[in-house]
Amino acid sequence: MSLSPFHLAIPVYDLPAARRFYGEVFGLAEGRSSEHWVDFDFYGHQLVIHEHPQTPSQEAAHTNAVDGHDVPVPHFGIVLSWPEWEALAERLRARGTRFVIEPYVRFQGQVGEQATMFLFDPCGNALEFKAFKDMSQLFAK
Structure with missing residues (x-):
């Protein structure tokens, strides 16, 4: 694609x-x-x-529950290949990054299984980076 x-x-x-x-x-x-x-x-x-100037969502993030975690809203990010995601997670850990949601595999063994991690930039914008071992699961129900 x-x-x-x-x-x-x-x-x-x-x-x-x-x-x-x-x-x-x-x-x-x-x-x-x-x-x-x-x-x-x-x-x-x-x-x-x-x-x-600082926006209300940068001052205090709203969250929605997803797979037992409080996901900040709004957020943006990118879907990486699994090896790219693992390398980025390691790079961020090595730099002492404070995660909102530590890197982990969400929906393990279910439809839509994915690796994900969340963090904020210095101005409070939330970012998510994710990966799928099976990219056909990206929009799977």
Whole structure:
């Protein structure tokens, strides 16, 4: 399946901290930028961080229960291959990342089994990274 790149622009109230986080913690390549925004290559997609006052969802995340965990809403992320997900989890652990939901396998042995992890960027934006051993399970009911 061929996918078109998505474009996502998110608010950050500390542009230098967010720039370091996405550039150094994740190792994302930086694209165009200005004094108030920065483009990143987010696994082939365009992520733009825009300087913006703190939003209510950044101050206190709402959560929904999923598989016994409180999942922050809103959140965004990417579906990686299993080896890429494992490597990212290890990279984040090695950097002392504080997870909202530690890396684990959700829905184990069920339809939609997936590896997942949740964390916040320095400005309170929630991110989820997941992987499926069987990509046909991505939209399985």
